[in-house]
Amino acid sequence: MTDDDDLRARLRRADPAADLPPYDTSHLLETTMTATTTAPRRPMLTLAAAALVLIAALGTWFLLRPSGDPAGPVAAPTVTELTAPGIAAKCVEPSADRLKEAADFAFAGTVTGVDGGTVTLKVTKVYRGAAADQVRIAQTGDISETMLGSGKFETGKDYLVASARGSMLICGYSGEASAPGLPQLYDTAF
Amino acid sequence: MDSVNSEDRRQRFEAVAPAVIDAVRRFLARRTDPSTADDVLQDTLLVCWRRFDEILPVRPPSQGGTAPDAVLPWAYGVARNCLANAERSRRRQGRLLARVWRLDRPAEVVPAPDGPDDELTAALDALRAEDAELLRLWAWEELSPAEIAVVLGISPNAASIRLHRAKQNLREELRKTGDAAGHEESTEGSRP
Missing domain, CATH: 1.10.10.10 (Winged helix-like DNA-binding domain superfamily/Winged helix DNA-binding domain)
Known part of the structure; x- marks a missing residue:
């Protein structure tokens, strides 16, 4: 046992935090406890990174997608296609007012299929904008932080998606319908 | 979450937080550079605050409900995950950048x-x-x-x-x- 004590003592002498200067905790504590009551649940950085990733992914998809689309479904439902904004790498806290202001199209939908990079959603409710039966959006395979909720489109799940001039709004404005706060945001905005 | 409960929660958190902050600061200072340590400390504290109820099911202080000792291992676990996340995203930003960063700022960790x-x-x-x-x-x-x-x-x-x-x-x-x-x-x- 004494051997253990020796070992522990030797390790302790090498402790890099042994003489860490004192630190005023009150400020950090205050920001922490106030931050959570107002800030969205996901950290800003994640959202910013997610925005960039989605922009890149949608951009790539937009460039590579077939120009004509002759193989569309025969019944030809109204299809709305969304792309990503080329700006907005940083996110501010989502607010119903801004959503109301920015979004010209917003809907609730269920993912019916994920095919390669394209996600197809069956529209269940249009909050704002022209009625559509189907919406197609691009998804980046294994990137998991693009939206609120689980972070990506998965078949069978319900989503709330808003867009402005054909660009999907992220930064806390679109995501899984079960994501905390998102349905309320939509209810308040529309 | 009514106001009485959240006020009570606040007080309980405030009672343990200084000890937790101090311990987690040391934990991080031992394992990463100072600026990452700062960021991760904030993240960790935020997670602790949000999930405070999960670690401290309402127990009166007399039963050790707010003893920092009881919270610390859990808080270290949170810090460990936050640090891993921070390092993962840093790696994602580019391994080279990370290496330059590390070389540029030789361990400011106190010898x-x-x-x-x-x-x-x-x-x-x-x-x-x-x-x-x-x-x-x-x-x-x-x-x-x-x-x-x-x-x-x-x-x-x-x-x-x-x-x-x-x-x-x-x-x-x-x-x-x-x-x-x-x-x-x-x-x-x-x-x-």
């Missing part, structure tokens, strides 16, 4: 008071990362095997067995580096 113990550092480096972490939690954070188990999310039994082995391995490494006396800096080629 040990008695001067660096090169042999010990080399021996720790030679161990498996998991073993070295167990030893740090044991010696630096001064945790018992049961508490280490909480941090690492393993069973107390496993923690205690692994800790025992890690100590043996460290002694073994120290013996090896001791034998190879005069051989400094490089850990390469120090194999017998």
Whole structure:
């Protein structure tokens, strides 16, 4: 046992935090406890990174997608296609007012299929904008932080998606319908 | 969440937070550079605050409900995950950038008071990362095997067995580096 004590003592002498200067905790504590009551649940950085990733992914998809689309479904439902904004790498806290202001199209939908990079959603409710039966959006395979909720489109799940001039709004404005706060945001905005 | 409850929650958090902040700061200072440590400390505290109810099911203080000791292993576990996240996203930003960053800012981590113990550092480096972490939690954070188990999310039994082995391995490494006396800096080629 004494051997253990020796070992522990030797390790302790090498402790890099042994003489860490004192630190005023009150400020950090205050920001922490106030931050959570107002800030969205996901950290800003994640959202910013997610925005960039989605922009890149949608951009790539937009460039590579077939120009004509002759193989569309025969019944030809109204299809709305969304792309990503080329700006907005940083996110501010989502607010119903801004959503109301920015979004010209917003809907609730269920993912019916994920095919390669394209996600197809069956529209269940249009909050704002022209009625559509189907919406197609691009998804980046294994990137998991693009939206609120689980972070990506998965078949069978319900989503709330808003867009402005054909660009999907992220930064806390679109995501899984079960994501905390998102349905309320939509209810308040529309 | 009515206001009475949230006020009560606030007070309970405020009671343990300073001790937790101090401990987690040390935990991070031992494991990463100062600026990452700052960021991760904030993240960790935020997670602790949000999930405070999960660790401290409402218990009166008389029953140890707000004892910092009871919270610490859990908080270390949170810090560990936050640090792993931070390092993962940094790696994602580019391995080269990360390397430059690290080279540019040589460990501002305060050197040990008695001067660096090169042999010990080399021996720790030679161990498996998991073993070295167990030893740090044991010696630096001064945790018992049961508490280490909480941090690492393993069973107390496993923690205690692994800790025992890690100590043996460290002694073994120290013996090896001791034998190879005069051989400094490089850990390469120090194999017998």
